[in-house]
Amino acid sequence: MQPWSIGVFASIDAGLGVKLEVVRDLGIETIQLHTPHKTSRTPENAAVFTKLLSDYKITITTVFLGFEGESYETIEITAKTVGFVPPATRAARLTEAFEISDFAKLLGVTAIGSHIGFVPHDRTSPDYKEVVETIRGLCDHLAKNNQALHLETGQESVDSLLTFISDVQRANLFINFDPANLILYGIGDPIGALKTVGQYVRGVHCKDALATTGQPGVDWGREVPFGTGQVNAELFLRTLHETGYRGALTIEREIPEEPQRQKEEISQAVQLISQLKTKILNI
Ligand code: MG
Numbered sequence: 511m512q513p514w515s516i517g518v519f520a521s522i523d524a525g526l527g528v529k530l531e532v533v534r535d536l537g538i539e540t541i542q543l544h545t546p547h548k549t550s551r552t553p554e555n556a557a558v559f560t561k562l563l564s565d566y567k568i569t570i571t572t573v574f575l576g577f578e579g580e581s582y583e584t585i586e587i588t589a590k591t592v593g594f595v596p597p598a599t600r601a602a603r604l605t606e607a608f609e610i611s612d613f614a615k616l617l618g619v620t621a622i623g624s625h626i627g628f629v630p631h632d633r634t635s636p637d638y639k640e641v642v643e644t645i646r647g648l649c650d651h652l653a654k655n656n657q658a659l660h661l662e663t664g665q666e667s668v669d670s671l672l673t674f675i676s677d678v679q680r681a682n683l684f685i686n687f688d689p690a691n692l693i694l695y696g697i698g699d700p701i702g703a704l705k706t707v708g709q710y711v712r713g714v715h716c717k718d719a720l721a722t723t724g725q726p727g728v729d730w731g732r733e734v735p736f737g738t739g740q741v742n743a744e745l746f747l748r749t750l751h752e753t754g755y756r757g758a759l760t761i762e763r764e765i766p767e768e769p770q771r772q773k774e775e776i777s778q779a780v781q782l783i784s785q786l787k788t789k790i791l792n793i
Contacts, residue, residue: 511539511540511569511571511757511758512539512793513756513791513793514747514756514757514758514759514783514787514791515539515540515569515571515757515758515759516538516539516540516758516759516761516780516783516784517538517539517540517541517542517571517758517759517760517761518532518533518536518538518540518541518542518760518761518762518763518776519541519542519544519574519715519760519761519762519763519764520532520533520541520542520543520544521543521544521766522543522544522546522550522559523546523547523550524544524545524546524547524550524576525544525545525574525576526544526764526765526766527541527542527543527544527762527764527766528763528766528769528772528773528776529769530562530563530566530568532769532772532773532776533566533568534566534567534568535773536773536776536777536780537780538568538761538776538780539567539568539569540568540569540570540571540758540760541568541569541570541571541760542570542571542572542573542574542623542713542758542760543570543572543573543574543619544574544576545573545574545575545576545610545613545614546613548606548609551609551610551613553616556613556616556617557616559617560616560617560618570614570617570618570619571619571621571713571757571758571760572619572621572622572623572660572686572713572760573610573613573614573617573619573621573622573623574622574623574624574662575593575607575610575622575623575624575625577593577599577603577606579591579599580592580593584730585695585727585728585729585730586728588627588628588665589627589628589665592625592627592628592665593624593625593626593627594624594626594627594641594644594645594648595626595627595628595629595630595641596627597637597640600640600641600644604644604647604648607622607624607648607651608648608651610622611648611651611652611655611657612655614655614657615655615656615657619657620656620657620658621657621658621659621660621712621713622652622657622658622659622660623659623660623661623662623686623713624648624659624660624661624662625662625664625665626641626645626661626662626665627665628665628666629641629665629666629670629674631670633673633677642674642677642678645659645674645678645680645683646678646679646680649678649680649682649683650680652682653680653681653682657682658682658683658684658712659680659682659683659684660684660685660686660712660713661674661675661683661684661685661686662685662686662688662691662715663685663686663687663688663691663692663703663707664688664690664691664692664694664695664697665691665695666697667697667698667703668697668703668706668707669706671685671707672706672707672710675710683710684710684711684712684713685707685710685711685712685713686711686712686713686714686715687703687704687707687711687713687714687715688714688715688717688762689701689703689704689714689715689717689718689741689746690715690717690718690719690733690739690741690762691715691717691719693719693720693721693731693739693740693741694719694730694731694732694733695727695731696721696722696725696726696727696728696731697727700741700746701742701745701746701749704746704749704750704753705749705752705753708749708750708752708753708754708755709753711750711753711755711757712757713757713758713760714750714755714757714758714759714760715760715761715762716736716743716746716759716760716761716762716779716783717733717736717741717761717762717763718733718734718735718736718737718738718739718740718741718743719731719732719733719734719739719740719741720732720734720739720740721740733763733764735763735775735778735779736761736763736775736778736779736782736783737778737779737782743782743783743786744786744789744790747759747783747786747787747790748790751790751791759783761776761779761780761783763775763776763779
């Protein structure tokens with residue numbers, strides 16, 4: 511794969527990403543794939559899907575975990591429903607994550623992305639220790655499949671994320687850095703955060719946002735097209751360059767209810783990133 515290969519978040523039958531036909535039409539080479547529904551995750555479908563991707567000349571860089579019952583409606587609901595933090599669904603989701611990892615292996619994918627959720631802040635609490643144990647278990651299963659786990663940023667400060675990674679103690683645990691999430695969740699400056707965690711970044715989302723005018727951390731900020739928000743797209747890419755990141759630049763624009771606008775805004779993001787690549791990498 512070329513350095514800074516342009517990608518987009520895509521979906522087959524689940525999640526909010528674009529359809530593969532749009533990826534092909536826009537000439538985009540890589541995708542992060544929202545995990546397909548359980549019924550679709552069969553060896554037969556993996557073979558059909560691999561052929562389709564080959565025909566479209568698309569490479570999957572990451573399969574992102576997604577579970578029934580997750581909702582990003584408000585920050586409070588996100589905390590209660592997303593990832594491995596809600597105790598009631600933790601064990602079942604871990605089992606399902608193993609199945610998704612096995613399916614991703616059939617697709618030849620070596621990275622699994624995940625919003626693990628709002629990790630409890632008290633490191634001495636039983637709940638924190640259980641989340642750490644859960645992610646250890648997930649990393650160990652992924653290691654058997656020659657895969658790494660990429661934690662999505664946004665729901666906690668980067669210092670908390672680094673502490674969590676250090677507590678999990680697994681060599682295949684890294685970060686998928688989403689600069690817009692830090693603005694959306696009211697965590698803070700994405701560029702400073704990127705410099706802090708740069709050594710762990712193995713995937714990125716090119717996404718942009720405006721901070722809430724309400725209460726940070728309680729009210730959502732607003733997601734906007736890449737390059738039009740408060741991320742500072744050029745500084746973001748320059749900082750990625752300084753940290754040595756050469757992986758894919760995956761555009762995330764999740765407005766499936768407006769497919770035409772979604773396609774146009776992704777196309778604009780592709781143009782912007784291409785210009786910045788030329789400027790920064792001289793390619
Ligand atoms: Mg993201």
